[in-house]
Amino acid sequence: MNIQTLRIAVSQLLALPRWLPKARRSRTAKARRVVLTFVLLTLAANVVLSIGMDTFWASLRDAEYGARRVKLQARVAANPERPLAVVLGSSRTDFGIRPLAAECGPLVCNVSEAGSGPLLQLLTLRRLLHDGAKPKELIVEYWPPFLAAKPGYNEECRLDPHRYLASDEAFIREYLSDPDETLRLMREVRRTPFWNHRLRLLSRVLPSWLKYDQRMDGNTRVDAAGWLPGPVMPADRARSVQLASNYYIPGLRDYAIDPKAERALRELIATAQEMGARVTLVWMPESSEFRSWYPAETEAEAWRFLHSIEQETGVRVIIARDWLPDTVFPDSFHMTPDASIGFTQRLFSYFP
Amino acid sequence: MAWGSDTLYFRTLHAWLPEPFFQTQGFLVFCAFVLTVYWTLPRRWNNARVMLLVVASLHFYAAWNAGLALLVLGTSLADYLLARWLEAANRGRRLILLLSIAMNLGVLAYFKYRGFFLNELHDLTTAMGLPASYDKLDLAKLLIPFGISFYTFEAISYAVDVYRRKIQAERSLPHFLLFILFFPHLVAGPIVRAGDFLRQAQRIKRWNWLRVQVGIQLCLIGVFKKFVIADRMAVFCDPVFADPAAHNTNTVWLAVLAYSLRIYADFSGYSDMALGVAHLFGYKLTVNFNMPYLASNVSDFWRRWHISLSTWLRDYVFIPLGGSRGGELATARNLMIVMGVGGLWHGAQWTYLLWGVYHGLLLVGHRLFARLVHIQHPLWTLASTAITFVAVSLGWVLFRPEWDKCLAMIERLFAIAPGATLPLHHRSLWWTVVLLFTCWLAASRWRVLWERLPAPVLGVLLAALLGVAQVMAPNADTMFIYFTF
Numbered sequence: 001m002n003i004q005t006l007r008i009a010v011s012q013l014l015a016l017p018r019w020l021p022k023a024r025r026s027r028t029a030k031a032r033r034v035v036l037t038f039v040l041l042t043l044a045a046n047v048v049l050s051i052g053m054d055t056f057w058a059s060l061r062d063a064e065y066g067a068r069r070v071k072l073q074a075r076v077a078a079n080p081e082r083p084l085a086v087v088l089g090s091s092r093t094d095f096g097i098r099p100l101a102a103e104c105g106p107l108v109c110n111v112s113e114a115g116s117g118p119l120l121q122l123l124t125l126r127r128l129l130h131d132g133a134k135p136k137e138l139i140v141e142y143w144p145p146f147l148a149a150k151p152g153y154n155e156e157c158r159l160d161p162h163r164y165l166a167s168d169e170a171f172i173r174e175y176l177s178d179p180d181e182t183l184r185l186m187r188e189v190r191r192t193p194f195w196n197h198r199l200r201l202l203s204r205v206l207p208s209w210l211k212y213d214q215r216m217d218g219n220t221r222v223d224a225a226g227w228l229p230g231p232v233m234p235a236d237r238a239r240s241v242q243l244a245s246n247y248y249i250p251g252l253r254d255y256a257i258d259p260k261a262e263r264a265l266r267e268l269i270a271t272a273q274e275m276g277a278r279v280t281l282v283w284m285p286e287s288s289e290f291r292s293w294y295p296a297e298t299e300a301e302a303w304r305f306l307h308s309i310e311q312e313t314g315v316r317v318i319i320a321r322d323w324l325p326d327t328v329f330p331d332s333f334h335m336t337p338d339a340s341i342g343f344t345q346r347l348f349s350y351f352p
Numbered sequence: 353m354a355w356g357s358d359t360l361y362f363r364t365l366h367a368w369l370p371e372p373f374f375q376t377q378g379f380l381v382f383c384a385f386v387l388t389v390y391w392t393l394p395r396r397w398n399n400a401r402v403m404l405l406v407v408a409s410l411h412f413y414a415a416w417n418a419g420l421a422l423l424v425l426g427t428s429l430a431d432y433l434l435a436r437w438l439e440a441a442n443r444g445r446r447l448i449l450l451l452s453i454a455m456n457l458g459v460l461a462y463f464k465y466r467g468f469f470l471n472e473l474h475d476l477t478t479a480m481g482l483p484a485s486y487d488k489l490d491l492a493k494l495l496i497p498f499g500i501s502f503y504t505f506e507a508i509s510y511a512v513d514v515y516r517r518k519i520q521a522e523r524s525l526p527h528f529l530l531f532i533l534f535f536p537h538l539v540a541g542p543i544v545r546a547g548d549f550l551r552q553a554q555r556i557k558r559w560n561w562l563r564v565q566v567g568i569q570l571c572l573i574g575v576f577k578k579f580v581i582a583d584r585m586a587v588f589c590d591p592v593f594a595d596p597a598a599h600n601t602n603t604v605w606l607a608v609l610a611y612s613l614r615i616y617a618d619f620s621g622y623s624d625m626a627l628g629v630a631h632l633f634g635y636k637l638t639v640n641f642n643m644p645y646l647a648s649n650v651s652d653f654w655r656r657w658h659i660s661l662s663t664w665l666r667d668y669v670f671i672p673l674g675g676s677r678g679g680e681l682a683t684a685r686n687l688m689i690v691m692g693v694g695g696l697w698h699g700a701q702w703t704y705l706l707w708g709v710y711h712g713l714l715l716v717g718h719r720l721f722a723r724l725v726h727i728q729h730p731l732w733t734l735a736s737t738a739i740t741f742v743a744v745s746l747g748w749v750l751f752r753p754e755w756d757k758c759l760a761m762i763e764r765l766f767a768i769a770p771g772a773t774l775p776l777h778h779r780s781l782w783w784t785v786v787l788l789f790t791c792w793l794a795a796s797r798w799r800v801l802w803e804r805l806p807a808p809v810l811g812v813l814l815a816a817l818l819g820v821a822q823v824m825a826p827n828a829d830t831m832f833i834y835f836t837f
Contacts, residue, residue, distance in 0.1 A: 030807045031561035035568060037811020042818060192377060194822040201823045209780040210826065211587065 049193040054166040062163040063200060064113045065124060067219035068226045069131060072109040075225060076133070082107035084134060085351065087226070088121040088268075089141025090114060092284045095230025095334050097139070100223055101341040104348035106137050110226030117146030117155035118264035123171050125268055129275075130167055137351065138272045140265075142281040142317070144294070144302035145251055147265075149258035153251040156260070161185040162196060175260055229337045231330045240331035241289055248293055248333075255298035257305050269313045279315040280350070281306070285343065286321050287329040318350055362418045369415035371498075373539075374625045375578060382412065387632055391559055398556050402526045405633065409535040413498070420497040427459055428532040431507045432525055435514045439521035452511040460504045467491045468700030491700075491753075499539040501697055503532050505664055510546040512668055519547045527553045536629040540622055542638040542660035549635070557634035570628030572817045576791075577621030579825035584784050585614035587826050591775050593752060596760040600771040604764040606778055612745040613788065616644065619658070643792065645744070648736045649722070650714040653744055661697070665690050683719065688712040698751070703758055707750040714743055 052060075059066020076084060085106035087097050094112035111124055121140060128135070148154055156175075161182050164172060172186075173179045189196040202209060203216040222228050234240050272279045283306070294302070310317050323346060326332075328339035335343060369378040386408040393401050414421035434452040438445055461469075467489040474484045510531070513519045522528040531549045532538075592599045592607030599607070623640035630637045638660045647653035654662045670690045676683040688709065695708020749761045764771075774781075794801070802810065 028561050031565040033807035034565050034810045034814070035561060037808050038568060038814040041811060041815040045815060045819060192822075194819050195825070198823045198825055206780075208777060209584075209824075211776050214826070 046191075046193055049197075050190040053193060053197070054190075058165055060197065060200060060204075061165060063203070063216055063219050065111070065127060065163070067222050068109070068111045068113075069128070071222060071224055071226050072111060072128075072133060073131075075107060075109055079107045083136035084109065085137035085139060086111050086125075086128065086133070086135040087139045087141075088112065088116070088124055089139075089282075089284070090116045090143065090146060091228075091230075092143065092334060093139075093141045093282070094226075094228045095337070096284055096340050096343055097347065098223075098227040098337075098340040098344045099225035099348075100227065102345040102348040104351040106351060108139070108225065108348070108351070110228075112141070112226070112228075115146075115155075115158040116141075117143070117158075118261045118268065119155045119175055120159065122175075122264040122268045122271075123168060125271060126171060127165070127167070129271075134275070135272070135277050138268075138277055138279045139347075139351075140268065140279060140281050142283050142306060144255070144298065144305075145248055147257050147261040147302075147305070148251055149256045149261075150251060150254065154258050154261070162189055162200075175264060227340070230334050230340065232336055233327075233330050237330060241287075244290070244331045244333060245293060248290070252294055252298050255295070255301055257301065262305070265309065266313070269309070269315055273313070279313070280318060281309070281315055282318045282347070283321050285324040285329075285335060287324075287326040287332040288322075289326065290329075290332040291321060316350075318347070320347065359418075362414060365411060365415040369412065371416050374622065374629070375575065382408075383629060383632075390633060395556050395558060398554075399524070399526060401557070402524075402530050402553055405535075406526050406529045406533055409530070409533040409538060412535040413533070413538060416498065417495075420495075423459070423497065424503065424533065424538075425529070427456065427507065428503075428529055429525075430455060431510065431532070432522070432528045435511055435521040435528075438511065438514050445515060449511055449515040453508055456504045456507050456511075460500055463494075463496050463500055465696075465700040467494045499541075502541045502543055503538065505543050505661075505668075505697075506532060506546075509543075509664060509668055513546055519550070522546070522550055524553075534630070534635070536626040536633075536635075537637055540619075540626070541658075542623055542626065542640040543664050544637055544660070548638065552635050555634075560634070563631050563634065567628045567631030569814065570624045570631060572628075572814055572821070574621040574624030574626075574628060576817055576821040577617040577624065579821045581617035581784055581788060582614045582621060583825055583827050584780060585610040585617065587776055588774050588778065588781050589614055593757065593761070596757055596764050598772050599764065600773065601764055601767070601769050603771065603773050604761060606774060606781065608745050608749060608761075608765065610781055611748050612645070612741070613785070615748060615751070616641070617788070645741050646737060646792075647740050648733050649740055650711065650718050650743060653740055654711075654715070661694065665694050669693055680719070684716040687715045687719075691715065699753060701753045701755075703750050703753060703755055707747055710747050710750060714747075 049057075054061065059070060072084075072086070083106045085104075085108045087093050087099075087108060087110040089097075089112040091112070091114040094110065094114065097108070097110050097112070099108035099110060111128065113120055113124065116124070125138070145153070146155055151157070156177060159176075164182070164186055169183065172182050176182050194201070199210065199214050200216050203214075207215050207217040218228065269279050306317060309315065320343070324335060324339055324343060328336050330336060369376070369382055373379060386404070390401055390404055393404065395401075410421055410425065413424060431452060434448060434455070438448045438452070441448055468491070470486070471488050471491070474486065474488050477484045510519075514521045522531070527550055530553055531544070531546055534544075534549075537544055588610035589607040592603055593611065596604055596607075620641040627637050627639070640658060640660050642656040642659065644653055644657035647656050670686055673686040673689060674682055675686065678686075689712075691708040691712030692705060693708070694711070695704045695706070698704045698707070746765075749765070750758050752758060763769075805813070
């Protein structure tokens with residue numbers, strides 16, 4: 001192709017719109033139609049997205065829950081004869097319990113979510129039941145740091161109002177300290193869904209355009225049973241451990257169980273038992289460094305609470321705190337993907 | 353908080369519109385409300401409409417700071433009275449003009465430049481071994497009224513035009529107040545001229561769908577430029593400009609490119625929004641940008657960049673100084689003075705003055721070069737456009753208040769240095785450049801497209817533009833750069 005041909009091609013491309021027919025209506029009538037189409041379409045798009053994110057696109061509003069619900073429904077549909085076991089917990093169970101790596105009696109699905117303590121566990125259970133899941137077994141993480149009552153460390157401060165679905169209103173009214181403010185925020189988020197969920201939407205279509213701390217596409221790596229690969233061992237493990245200690249050591253001082261966390265845990269157990277599901281509380285592995293960060297009185301309080309729950313409700317308790325060596329914890333409390341295989345095999349031996 | 357802000361009324365207003373910015377939900381509600389009332393008023397009640405806009409504009413400003421809204425109102429009243437006096441007076445007109453200019457510049461100097469001058473005086477006296485009788489001021493804590501540089505220049509140009517008998521002093525106080533306070537241009541321009549604006553204020557306005565379409569289109573283009581281009585570029589340039597010494601040379605060059613695009617998209621996006629909002633009320637403001645980075649020399653650049661400021665400086669500083677009538681040396685002097693004033697207009701810092709001087713030198717250099725070299729070739733035009741872009745982009749390095757960071761940037765730009773890279777892969781930066789080019793193509797070469805596309809398709813495109821702009825915005829809290837001026 002010579003320069004002349006290229007020039008002709010470019011000039012034809014630039015002149016492309018001239019091929020379009022001229023408008024037949026008057027300019028004012030056309031402008032009116034443009035404006036009305038724009039206004040109506042913008043309103044409609046916002047309404048549809050807002051309602052859709054509470055119903056058929058719920059995984060857009062809460063991608064963490066949505067991704068796992070989809071996997072669970074697919075897994076249940078493929079194995080309708082097996083009883084369902086659901087894992088509820090934080091990133092520790094998310095990275096640690098890998099159902100496809102081990103065989104066990106029930107069909108295990110991991111529905112863990114980052115930062116989840118009893119409040120989010122209960123909310124997840126309610127959502128699952130609302131969505132038609134019928135678990136026969138619940139494997140629930142028990143982790144004292146996420147039961148803390150201390151301001152700044154309690155679970156409520158980790159809950160993101162952008163993620164609440166319309167069906168979560170009862171939970172919000174029952175468990176949050178300022179439900180009216182949360183409901184107001186929910187309404188605000190729903191008024192401008194494109195703007196308020198832009199990071200979620202962009203994470204879906206162009207995740208590489210977002211900075212690491214803005215990305216919300218981690219759930220795309222979730223496997224068919226809901227397991228998410230955890231962190232690999234960093235070059236500077238000591239720094240990661242230091243960062244973890246900076247956060248958790250102050251949180252474990254002057255420790256008390258949050259009454260709302262206790263109430264949520266009891267409700268979760270009661271709900272499961274009412275529908276005939278067995279509940280197992282698992283204290284997931286921690287490195288020796290992390291275990292050393294518990295002050296004696298905190299440790300005592302955590303054990304006292306666990307025993308009282310065990311005795312009062314009859315749930316099964318598995319203490320897996322020291323099952324793994326320190327070398328598999330990149331940051332002292334999350335295990336590596338390789339370690340999750342052995343850990344899951346050992347854990348599933350309790351679920352024949 | 354200043355006067356009046358503690359009343360329930362202003363507290364509620366402040367909660368709705370905490371800052372006088374366009375890209376907020378609060379502004380959308382405010383604008384929709386004012387528009388509804390405005391167009392509901394019968395068109396023969398033009399004065400009522402003007403008064404409504406004055407009241408709305410005052411509320412727009414007072415929602416941020418009621419005390420400073422009162423200050424703007426006070427100086428505007430004084431400008432109105434002084435201009436009436438100026439027109440009526442047969443003797444001492446120059447004195448009245450000087451009084452008007454002194455008042456406006458005095459208020460500007462007090463709020464914007466006092467910290468700078470007092471601190472420089474403090475440093476000077478300390479360096480001379482004399483005891484300073486006051487502590488240095490923390491410039492970051494000084495409250496500067498939003499838009500003070502813009503409305504001060506508008507008021508000065510009005511007084512000068514009345515003095516020159518180019519226009520008559522406005523009889524109607526609401527019309528004059530609207531000229532200064534009209535909220536679309538109050539905070540960051542464009543700098544409007546009384547001759548243009550007051551004529552429009554007097555004209556009875558009819559609802560016009562074409563105008564509404566143009567207004568909405570301009571608003572959406574502005575929103576797109578701000579959220580999709582400027583805020584994305586901020587992701588790349590802000591961390592580097594904040595700590596240039598920590599970044600490597602390649603990264604610093606990319607950050608300079610990103611800042612060039614950012615400041616253009618940010619300011620022209622704001623100007624588009626201002627023009628669009630004004631159109632919705634039936635007003636046409638001065639166009640502020642005309643593809644400045646396609647300028648083939650720096651003189652051409654200043655005919656395309658911040659046009660309302662550059663024409664103001666030309667008409668009220670350059671030409672009164674003698675313009676280009678007094679030979680090359682006098683012209684060079686005038687250019688340096690004008691660009692120095694232009695630099696200082698942006699901020700009370702040596703770096704802004706230096707930026708102005710840098711552009712002054714570029715202009716003088718271009719004049720000399722243009723006398724010596726006459727080349728007419730497409731490749732030369734392309735090369736000179738690229739050279740102008742690089743020269744202007746390097747100038748933006750100085751367009752920041754921190755002197756030490758400017759030096760660190762310059763050092764990093766011209767010495768191969770190791771260091772950190774961009775916080776995000778630069779793929780999206782280049783895609784944004786491609787997008788910018790496509791937008792330019794769509795806006796300039798494919799204008800006929802907008803005229804010939806069917807109305808529903810155009811409506812869908814506009815809705816998509818808004819949707820994409822919202823979703824692509826990387827940050828929620830990036831302010832317009834020119835609001836700080």
